[in-house]
Amino acid sequence: MTIKWVKTDPLVMNGEPFCYATRLTVRNVLEMRANGLTPAEMLAQHPELRWVGIAEAFHFAVQQRDRYATFFEADGSLRGPGFSPGEAARLPEHLREARGVVDARAGSATP
Numbered sequence: 001m002t003i004k005w006v007k008t009d010p011l012v013m014n015g016e017p018f019c020y021a022t023r024l025t026v027r028n029v030l031e032m033r034a035n036g037l038t039p040a041e042m043l044a045q046h047p048e049l050r051w052v053g054i055a056e057a058f059h060f061a062v063q064q065r066d067r068y069a070t071f072f073e074a075d076g077s078l079r080g081p082g083f084s085p086g087e088a089a090r091l092p093e094h095l096r097e098a099r100g101v102v103d104a105r106a107g108s109a110t111p
Contacts, residue, residue: 003020004020005019005020005050005052005053005056005057006018006019006020006026006053006056006057006060007019007020013025017060017064019049019053019054019056019057020053021048021053022046022048022049022053024046024048024049026057026060026061026068027068029042029049029054029057029058030057030058030061030068030071030078030079031071032045032080033058033071033078033079033080033081033082034071034078034079034080035080036080036081037080037081038081039051039054039055039081039082039083039087040087042054051087051090051091052091052092052095054083055083055088055091055095055098055101056095058078058082058098058100058101059095059098059099059100059101061078061100062078062098062099062100077100078100081103082100082101082102082103083101083102083103084102084103085102085104088101088102
């Protein structure tokens with residue numbers, strides 16, 4: 001079974017895209033990132049999240065840029081820290097290479 005990590009359902013969260021098996025919307029995840037939380041800190045505060053779910057939320061936001069425009073910097077990057085290259089090594093390949101997921105400015109230490 002393949003899990004769709006970001007879901008949209010008009011009967012759940014008023015139709016706002018949300019992370020699979022959580023009560024957190026993509027917007028919630030982006031707000032945490034914009035406020036300086038790293039993916040590891042998000043997981044610590046919300047253990048129902050998963051590494052891949054956070055990465056998919058970042059990827060979804062990049063694909064829906066108009067919807068999440070306030071979370072982008074002038075250079076087109078998402079505000080706040082993304083995955084370090086070391087953390088990204090745990091993600092599926094399509095997410096390691098997806099724009100907005102890996103923060104090239106972050107260190108390469110694995111969690």
